[in-house]
Amino acid sequence: MKNLLHICRFEWKNLWRNNTLIILLLVFFGAGIYGIYFGKFEIQKQEDRMATVQEYERQQFDSLLTWVSLDTSIKANQINFRRAVSPTGEGRSKHFTYYVLHHTPPLAGLCLGQRDLFPVYYGLNVTDLARQMNIGELANPMKLLTGNFDLSYVIIFLLPLLIVALFYDLYAKEKEGGTLTLLQSQSVKLSTVLMGKGLLRLLIVLGSATGLLLLGFLLQGISLGQNAGIFFQSLGLIYTYCLFWTAVMAGIIALRKSSATSAIYGLGIWLLLTMISPALLNLFVSAKTPLPNRTDSVHELRTLSGKVWGSPRSFVYDQFYPKYPEYDKGDSINFNQWYYASFTLFDDKANSLNQEYESQVAKRNQLLKKWQWLAPAAMVHENFSSISKTDRESHIRFVKRIHEFHDDLKNTYYPKIFDDENFNKTELMELQAKLEE
Amino acid sequence: MLRLIIKKEIQSALRDTRIQFAGTFLILLMLVSVLVGRQGQKQIQKERAEAQATMYDKWVNQGAKHPHSAAHYGQFAFKPKPVLSFLDLGLDNYTGVSVFLEAHKQNEVLYSAAQEGNGMTRFGELTAALVLQVLLPLLIIFLTFNIFSREREEGTLKLIHGQGISMRKLLMGKVWGTYALVLLIFIPVICLAYFLLDQASAGFDPHVGVKFMGLLASYSLYLLIFVLLSVIISAFSKSSSFSLLSLLGLWIAACIILPKATTNLADKVYPTPSQYEFRKTIAEKVENGIDGHNPSDARLADLKKQVLDEYNVSKTEDLPVNWRGIAMQAGEEYTDQVYDHEFSKVENIFKKQNRVSEWAGFINPYLAIRNLSMAFSGTDFHHHVAFVKAAENYRRAFVKKMNKDMEVNDKPGTEDYRVDKEMWESIESFSYEAPDIGKIISVQWRSVTALVFWLVALFTLASIYAPKISRL
Numbered sequence: 001m002k003n004l005l006h007i008c009r010f011e012w013k014n015l016w017r018n019n020t021l022i023i024l025l026l027v028f029f030g031a032g033i034y035g036i037y038f039g040k041f042e043i044q045k046q047e048d049r050m051a052t053v054q055e056y057e058r059q060q061f062d063s064l065l066t067w068v069s070l071d072t073s074i075k076a077n078q079i080n081f082r083r084a085v086s087p088t089g090e091g092r093s094k095h096f097t098y099y100v101l102h103h104t105p106p107l108a109g110l111c112l113g114q115r116d117l118f119p120v121y122y123g124l125n126v127t128d129l130a131r132q133m134n135i136g137e138l139a140n141p142m143k144l145l146t147g148n149f150d151l152s153y154v155i156i157f158l159l160p161l162l163i164v165a166l167f168y169d170l171y172a173k174e175k176e177g178g179t180l181t182l183l184q185s186q187s188v189k190l191s192t193v194l195m196g197k198g199l200l201r202l203l204i205v206l207g208s209a210t211g212l213l214l215l216g217f218l219l220q221g222i223s224l225g226q227n228a229g230i231f232f233q234s235l236g237l238i239y240t241y242c243l244f245w246t247a248v249m250a251g252i253i254a255l256r257k258s259s260a261t262s263a264i265y266g267l268g269i270w271l272l273l274t275m276i277s278p279a280l281l282n283l284f285v286s287a288k289t290p291l292p293n294r295t296d297s298v299h300e301l302r303t304l305s306g307k308v309w310g311s312p313r314s315f316v317y318d319q320f321y322p323k324y325p326e327y328d329k330g331d332s333i334n335f336n337q338w339y340y341a342s343f344t345l346f347d348d349k350a351n352s353l354n355q356e357y358e359s360q361v362a363k364r365n366q367l368l369k370k371w372q373w374l375a376p377a378a379m380v381h382e383n384f385s386s387i388s389k390t391d392r393e394s395h396i397r398f399v400k401r402i403h404e405f406h407d408d409l410k411n412t413y414y415p416k417i418f419d420d421e422n423f424n425k426t427e428l429m430e431l432q433a434k435l436e437e
Numbered sequence: 438m439l440r441l442i443i444k445k446e447i448q449s450a451l452r453d454t455r456i457q458f459a460g461t462f463l464i465l466l467m468l469v470s471v472l473v474g475r476q477g478q479k480q481i482q483k484e485r486a487e488a489q490a491t492m493y494d495k496w497v498n499q500g501a502k503h504p505h506s507a508a509h510y511g512q513f514a515f516k517p518k519p520v521l522s523f524l525d526l527g528l529d530n531y532t533g534v535s536v537f538l539e540a541h542k543q544n545e546v547l548y549s550a551a552q553e554g555n556g557m558t559r560f561g562e563l564t565a566a567l568v569l570q571v572l573l574p575l576l577i578i579f580l581t582f583n584i585f586s587r588e589r590e591e592g593t594l595k596l597i598h599g600q601g602i603s604m605r606k607l608l609m610g611k612v613w614g615t616y617a618l619v620l621l622i623f624i625p626v627i628c629l630a631y632f633l634l635d636q637a638s639a640g641f642d643p644h645v646g647v648k649f650m651g652l653l654a655s656y657s658l659y660l661l662i663f664v665l666l667s668v669i670i671s672a673f674s675k676s677s678s679f680s681l682l683s684l685l686g687l688w689i690a691a692c693i694i695l696p697k698a699t700t701n702l703a704d705k706v707y708p709t710p711s712q713y714e715f716r717k718t719i720a721e722k723v724e725n726g727i728d729g730h731n732p733s734d735a736r737l738a739d740l741k742k743q744v745l746d747e748y749n750v751s752k753t754e755d756l757p758v759n760w761r762g763i764a765m766q767a768g769e770e771y772t773d774q775v776y777d778h779e780f781s782k783v784e785n786i787f788k789k790q791n792r793v794s795e796w797a798g799f800i801n802p803y804l805a806i807r808n809l810s811m812a813f814s815g816t817d818f819h820h821h822v823a824f825v826k827a828a829e830n831y832r833r834a835f836v837k838k839m840n841k842d843m844e845v846n847d848k849p850g851t852e853d854y855r856v857d858k859e860m861w862e863s864i865e866s867f868s869y870e871a872p873d874i875g876k877i878i879s880v881q882w883r884s885v886t887a888l889v890f891w892l893v894a895l896f897t898l899a900s901i902y903a904p905k906i907s908r909l
Contacts, residue, residue, distance in 0.1 A: 305509075368555060
């Protein structure tokens with residue numbers, strides 16, 4: 001044990017005097033800090049967008065609250081008053097567009113994951129959700145393809161390179177520098193020396209990784225106290241990844257090849273595990289299970305829409321009332337009632353189709369998951385995004401929340417529409433509670 | 438003499454088992470990517486073509502109805518999977534696949550593959566492009582990093598010099614020798630890919646032969662640049678380890694770090710507007726006029742007066758044509774104008790962003806080949822925009838036809854006007870032809886120039902400094 005410490009201390013001096021370590025750490029931390037900064041920048045952009053829509057939403061709602069108190073004996077005020085109180089809106093514009101936001105999880109700026117592929121907010125009113133969800137965020141596909149230079153990228157791609165660079169000549173350097181025979185003549189076993197050297201390097205790697213993650217929290221202003229759980233989860237993941245790569249390098253060193261050969265082996269395995277194996281996996285999976293054709297659902301909806309418009313009454317009586325008896329008003333039915341009833345029918349149809357697609361997509365993603373051990377880098381990335389809540393699952397949970405929000409909206413609006421009533425001021429104030437904080 | 442040097446280089450490389458192994462591995466990777474990728478491309482294209490046909494069939498057999506209802510019923514446009522996309526997938530997983538075309542509004546091209554996959558998708562699919570752009574240069578580095586320094590370390594450089602062989606010739610011999618090996622690795626598989634092209638998809642792109650040649654030429658240039666660069670660096674490095682380290686450093690910077698940093702920088706310099714702002718501006722401009730002083734009801738009133746004057750009547754009911762048809766088409770055309778205006782703004786922002794990486798090709802040849810390869814494979818941004826525009830023009834044409842029919846035939850007094858199959862069939866199914874080679878070159882000239890610039894610069898550098906090699 002004492003020997004080991006001694007070796008570590010000596011090796012540290014050795015490494016420190018050599019510029020390579022300093023250069024490597026400078027590059028690694030430089031890239032890391034850039035990644036932290038860039039992640040913050042991306043997240044800030046999303047937050048700004050959400051803040052803009054939220055402010056717009058508040059302004060709009062304030063107008064509703066002003067309009068509801070207007071003096072309707074003045075003719076000019078009547079339109080705005082109806083805009084405020086009618087649950088079906090006035091003319092072609094619907095009553096109110098609520099914005100549901102996908103709030104930024106604390107770690108999103110460190111691992112942007114899949115968050116840049118989906119909108120982080122949706123604007124919705126009480127009409128059918130299906131068509132209001134058919135919207136994407138404006139994004140340059142080139143940027144999506146290139147991906148984000150965030151902290152997770154530095155950890156997944158560059159950290160292994162640091163490990164390769166630190167470990168590759170662990171043994172070969174002694175041999176090539178002529179110090180190997182000297183070492184072998186010592187009373188300490190060669191394996192202990194190598195162990196000590198390796199241990200020190202591992203400590204440097206783990207220390208740098210911890211430092212970088214801490215820097216990430218610090219520079220992005222993420223509270224460590226409130227997020228201690230996910231901090232340690234991420235740290236655990238990163239440590240496992242480091243240990244994995246150290247083991248790979250230990251295997252290479254055990255072959256006792258020259259430094260150039262060891263470096264090439266290290267780099268080769270890095271290429272294989274971070275780039276080639278995920279790409280091969282994706283190639284096979286996408287050739288084997290092509291993605292479902294989602295246009296069918298649009299087609300079903302337009303057909304349904306055509307039928308509803310063709311004979312609105314029969315649709316309401318035969319399909320809507322039996323399913324939703326609480327809205328059954330008997331024989332009397334006006335335009336808005338059947339019009340809004342049709343939206344519920346659309347959504348029911350769309351939801352059942354969507355479930356089918358999602359199950360197909362899930363099957364495909366299950367296949368990827370089954371083989372993901374072949375691509376440890378992608379596996380770590382997926383786990384990191386899952387810890388940061390920026391993976392596809394998080395988006396699906398957000399969509400689920402939108403569905404709940406929309407159902408809630410219907411529970412408020414539909415009774416009004418089917419009782420043919422307007423909102424009064426108190427009810428509008430209650431609606432205001434639906435706006436997100 | 439040159440031939441002898443080339444021969445010697447090829448022989449000594451072929452004898453190296455590590456090179457044999459790495460070369461075979463790359464060839465195998467490319468073979469797998471070509472065979473599996475082609476199968477995938479064929480399958481996807483088949484599905485899209487079928488979907489397009491099914492949807493057109495549904496349009497034709499939608500039954501008798503009012504032309505405007507049909508415009509609402511709408512049509513679909515599916516993006517043909519580019520026939521060369523299995524060589525370079527480019528943006529294909531990040532751009533949508535299909536768009537619903539209906540009256541009054543321009544929908545987005547939706548359902549990108551990246552959105553459906555989990556995080557693994559972001560690591561990309563294995564294509565020949567990945568092998569040729571990233572992996573083969575690495576092999577070049579291993580072939581060349583000690584190509585001079587070894588001779589220097591073993592003392593053979595002085596011997597060669599003493600025999601009176603010019604250093605320029607020696608350098609070029611090593612360049613061409615290495616390059617011959619590189620061509621040996623990549624040309625056969627790529628040519629095999631061409632013979633395996635899915636003929637059904639090739640029909641969508643009559644220029645596929647020229648594009649393939651463009652692809653081949655670009656890669657040949659890019660790899661030559663890499664060979665030259667590596668040999669030159671090796672020639673001027675004192676030791677093998679120094680040249681290996683600097684080459685690997687350059688490779689990591691060029692292929693791994695810089696591409697991301699460049700794209701991120703571009704996004705910072707030219708910020709992308711949000712979907713919310715985009716839609717809001719469109720809605721406002723449609724409502725208040727493009728200049729903000731031409732509200733929609735005033736536009737409608739003007740049009741009404743103009744039409745009434747033209748037919749010399751006082752009410753729309755007395756018109757010999759359908760007023761709603763005219764009004765709707767006018768509304769449609771105004772919305773189109775607004776949309777074109779706003780969409781071209783966004784498109785220009787994206788183009789400016791992409792231009793950053795096009796210019797950066799002069800600093801980093803990897804970026805130049807990446808852009809060119811996508812362009813020739815039909816998977817770059819310009820190809821996507823071309824599809825979006827083609828689909829939109831198709832939408833405008835068929836909606837216009839519906840409106841016109843309504844204007845002329847659904848005259849006041851006509852009860853329950855309907856048209857049927859004959860009308861639906863008169864609109865041909867959506868078809869799209871990818872941009873031709875001239876168009877590609879005209880938008881990608883920066884990347885072409887960047888590659889040529891690199892080649893000329895490196896050759897010049899080599900021939901000026903070659904005599905100094907022996908003195909090092």
